[in-house]
Amino acid sequence: AQSVTQPDIHITVSEGASLELRCNYSYGATPYLFWYVQSPGQGLQLLLKYFSGDTLVQGIKGFEAEFKRSQSSFNLRKPSVHWSDAAEYFCAVGDQAGTALIFGKGTTLSVSS
Amino acid sequence: GAVVSQHPSRVICKSGTSVKIECRSLDFQATTMFWYRQFPKKSLMLMATSNEGSKATYEQGVEKDKFLINHASLTLSTLTVTSAHPEDSSFYICSAPTGGNTIYFGEGSWLTVV
Numbered sequence: 686a687q688s689v690t691q692p693d694i695h696i697t698v699s700e701g702a703s704l705e706l707r708c709n710y711s712y713g714a715t716p717y718l719f720w721y722v723q724s725p726g727q728g729l730q731l732l733l734k735y736f737s738g739d740t741l742v743q744g745i746k747g748f749e750a751e752f753k754r755s756q757s758s759f760n761l762r763k764p765s766v767h768w769s770d771a772a773e774y775f776c777a778v779g780d781q782a783g784t785a786l787i788f789g790k791g792t793t794l795s796v797s798s
Numbered sequence: 799g800a801v802v803s804q805h806p807s808r809v810i811c812k813s814g815t816s817v818k819i820e821c822r823s824l825d826f827q828a829t830t831m832f833w834y835r836q837f838p839k840k841s842l843m844l845m846a847t848s849n850e851g852s853k854a855t856y857e858q859g860v861e862k863d864k865f866l867i868n869h870a871s872l873t874l875s876t877l878t879v880t881s882a883h884p885e886d887s888s889f890y891i892c893s894a895p896t897g898g899n900t901i902y903f904g905e906g907s908w909l910t911v912v
Contacts, residue, residue: 731903784895
């Protein structure tokens with residue numbers, strides 16, 4: 686079955702420290718992969734996406750993600766976290782750009798000072 | 799850039815009444831839109847696929863008669879929660895693909911049934 690797993694429910698990172706949020710997927714076809722961020726009570730904002738090509742994808746707000754087919758992973762990284770990055774992060778997968786997405790359960794990021 | 803707008807952003811309704819949520823693509827046409835539901839501190843679950851000019855496709859377990867979806871034009875899909883009950887209280891969010899490699903999400907709608 687198609688699924689997305691975000692193993693970490695909650696992560697706390699010190700401000701200025703590096704961040705990695707894990708995402709693993711199970712998908713029969715070539716996946717289209719996304720990372721979204723959601724602030725409390727708000728909608729979703731797209732951080733980055735991967736369809737094909739370079740497996741290291743740059744996104745907004747200094748985020749990047751690396752697609753590793755052999756590990757079925759699409760981990761999100763940021764070299765230096767800011768307090769404003771505290772939010773809920775969702776990894777999602779689809780089989781083409783125009784289809785519905787399957788979301789992971791999300792990872793809550795807290796940033797400590 | 800392309801934007802998907804939802805209205806209302808927040809709505810409170812009495813138990814037993816119906817409430818309509820609109821999802822509009824503002825500067826592109828969307829023959830397909832998707833409706834998701836998000837429970838507090840939970841992930842987004844696909845409810846249904848809204849198809850312009852035809853019936854919506856519902857996911858397993860979603861009550862078609864309770865969650866009425868109408869995609870009357872290429873820029874508007876509506877979700878009507880009929881005979882709402884407190885357990886229908888949730889965050890509802892729509893998305894629309896642009897036809898390219900982009901999917902846009904609406905801002906979401908908070909429904910509270912009292």
